[in-house]
Amino acid sequence: MRSINTDFVPADLDASTWEAIEPFFVRLMERSIHCGNCLRKLLLDRSELAATIDEKRANLYIEKTRRTDDADVKQAYLHFVENVEPKIRQATFDLAKRIIENEHVGSLDEREFGVLLRAMRAEVELFRAENIPLQTRLTTLDAEYDEISGAMTVDFDGAERTMPQMARYLEETDRDVRERAWRGMSERRIADADRIDELFDRMIELRHTVARNAGFENYRDFQHRNLMRFDYTPADCETFQKSVEQVCVPFLKLLHEERRDRLGVDRLRPWDVKVDPLGRTPLRPFESETELVEGSSTAFHSMDEDLGSLFDSMREGDCLDLASRKGKAPGGYQYQRQRSGRPFIFMNAAGMHRDLQTMIHEAGHAFHSLLSVHHGLVEYRESPIEFAEVASMGMEMLAMPRLDTFYEAGDADRARRDHLEDVVSMLPWIAQIDAFQHWLYTHPDHSRQERTGAWLELQGRFGGIVDWSGLESFQSKLWQRQGHLFGVPFYYIEYGIAQLGALQLWQRSLIDEASALDGYKAALALGGSRPLPELFEAAGLRFDFGPEMMGSLVEGVTATLETLPA
Numbered sequence: 001m002r003s004i005n006t007d008f009v010p011a012d013l014d015a016s017t018w019e020a021i022e023p024f025f026v027r028l029m030e031r032s033i034h035c036g037n038c039l040r041k042l043l044l045d046r047s048e049l050a051a052t053i054d055e056k057r058a059n060l061y062i063e064k065t066r067r068t069d070d071a072d073v074k075q076a077y078l079h080f081v082e083n084v085e086p087k088i089r090q091a092t093f094d095l096a097k098r099i100i101e102n103e104h105v106g107s108l109d110e111r112e113f114g115v116l117l118r119a120m121r122a123e124v125e126l127f128r129a130e131n132i133p134l135q136t137r138l139t140t141l142d143a144e145y146d147e148i149s150g151a152m153t154v155d156f157d158g159a160e161r162t163m164p165q166m167a168r169y170l171e172e173t174d175r176d177v178r179e180r181a182w183r184g185m186s187e188r189r190i191a192d193a194d195r196i197d198e199l200f201d202r203m204i205e206l207r208h209t210v211a212r213n214a215g216f217e218n219y220r221d222f223q224h225r226n227l228m229r230f231d232y233t234p235a236d237c238e239t240f241q242k243s244v245e246q247v248c249v250p251f252l253k254l255l256h257e258e259r260r261d262r263l264g265v266d267r268l269r270p271w272d273v274k275v276d277p278l279g280r281t282p283l284r285p286f287e288s289e290t291e292l293v294e295g296s297s298t299a300f301h302s303m304d305e306d307l308g309s310l311f312d313s314m315r316e317g318d319c320l321d322l323a324s325r326k327g328k329a330p331g332g333y334q335y336q337r338q339r340s341g342r343p344f345i346f347m348n349a350a351g352m353h354r355d356l357q358t359m360i361h362e363a364g365h366a367f368h369s370l371l372s373v374h375h376g377l378v379e380y381r382e383s384p385i386e387f388a389e390v391a392s393m394g395m396e397m398l399a400m401p402r403l404d405t406f407y408e409a410g411d412a413d414r415a416r417r418d419h420l421e422d423v424v425s426m427l428p429w430i431a432q433i434d435a436f437q438h439w440l441y442t443h444p445d446h447s448r449q450e451r452t453g454a455w456l457e458l459q460g461r462f463g464g465i466v467d468w469s470g471l472e473s474f475q476s477k478l479w480q481r482q483g484h485l486f487g488v489p490f491y492y493i494e495y496g497i498a499q500l501g502a503l504q505l506w507q508r509s510l511i512d513e514a515s516a517l518d519g520y521k522a523a524l525a526l527g528g529s530r531p532l533p534e535l536f537e538a539a540g541l542r543f544d545f546g547p548e549m550m551g552s553l554v555e556g557v558t559a560t561l562e563t564l565p566a
């Protein structure tokens with residue numbers, strides 16, 4: 001099935017040091033290129049080297065998250081990131097420059113190499129040596145933000161608790177407990193708000209300079225290019241924002257009203273949005289890791305035999321580490337090991353519904369990895385986030401009818417309702433964060449007061465009916481919780497774009513599940529080899545941010561919600 005050439009880099013090369021990797025870069029840089037074919041071979045060999053390095057990085061990262069208490073494992077990863085990766089980055093850039101400036105580049109097949117060359121050209125075009133120290137400075141500032149946020153704890157319920165630990169109190173049915181937890185968290189955050197504002201001021205200034213150095217008017221336009229957004233513009237993002245405001249915000253307000261009535265309160269307060277409105281205990285879809293794996297396998301097989309087999313192929317060969325265990329890092333992810341073509345799924349399952357969602361989500365990413373493994377170019381074995389998340393979020397939607405594998409009928413419907421409501425309620429927050437960033441970077445000289453003003457105005461556009469009276473100081477700093485603003489600016493709307501794809505896929509499946517799944521598999525097999533709109537099209541989806549499209553999706557959600565019990 002794999003068509004990857006394996007004669008350039010030995011299969012057993014240990015790519016953990018620069019000494020091991022450098023000779024291959026040197027060979028690629030020095031190889032003479034006489035014709036388009038030589039250049040084609042160079043691109044494929046370069047890809048094989050990249051896959052080998054990528055797999056090394058993957059394994060170092062995976063080990064680090066599996067054993068956070070092992071200092072050697074951590075050190076090995078840090079050594080790679082700090083000492084090897086910068087050299088790889090420089091060598092990769094030099095090689096990209098050599099390729100796109102080569103006289104034979106025009107003779108490469110556009111269908112085969114067009115998408116890759118487009119990305120390489122952008123990378124070379126944006127590169128400025130004088131920006132490297134600024135980018136390092138930005139990374140340090142982001143680490144400082146992580147440090148400030150990570151150090152936040154609250155004394156609550158007789159113990160010192162981290163913010164993630166505090167989050168579960170917001171799901172407590174006792175309203176007074178929720179309020180105290182919410183206030184404790186918010187007051188702790190406000191204590192560092194000035195420090196974070198100060199740090200953010202410096203980030204905005206640095207980013208503006210980076211953009212100007214690269215010849216852009218502002219950082220918004222620079223970053224759109226830097227994030228390789230070739231197929232949509234800042235104006236399209238504004239269309240997305242307006243569509244959300246028009247169709248999702250009214251939906252969110254209705255949900256809030258319903259919630260307020262079910263909770264029996266006169267005003268919905270910020271501590272009322274996470275609790276189950278009918279006061280039920282949390283869903284428990286499984287007890288053990290084995291149960292989770294068995295159940296997932298059954299669900300995928302009943303959905304589609306191909307996907308079922310792909311899932312089963314990961315049950316061997318150390319592809320799954322699912323159960324929560326002391327010493328494991330938090331969170332969940334799927335990581336493809338590019339050289340061997342074996343995906344890895346990591347998570348911290350503890351028997352909760354969100355764990356089941358994570359399993360299905362990450363399995364969607366793994367299907368993507370497995371279905372696109374045949375591409376010769378490593379770049380095409382991964383797709384842009386806007387579509388990669390269609391594979392995962394789309395699978396969450398497609399799996400809804402199969403939740404019966406884990407639940408009795410009533411609980412399955414409860415999980416379906418929660419999921420559909422969450423999907424649409426998330427879109428206003430995504431639009432708000434995106435609109436905020438557009439404003440920030442097109443007004444680089446703004447004062448902190450103006451920043452607060454801009455944020456609160458957006459809260460008015462995208463917020464629901466939550467009553468913030470007396471809590472305005474907290475409300476004005478809500479954005480500080482969204483780590484993306486600090487670490488990966490502008491990277492957020494991707495989730496909204498992908499969710500539009502996932503919702504369309506679900507709509508298709510309601511009409512004809514088998515054909516929706518065929519489209520899903522066909523599009524995933526393209527990996528990143530085609531531009532975004534074509535990836536959507538291959539799955540039978542429209543790449544469209546307008547209000548009509550979004551409106552019909554939200555109508556579909558509303559129609560299904562009406563068939564589900566409260």
Ligand SMILES: [Zn+2]
Nearest residue numbers: 361365389392
């Ligand atoms: Zn994902």
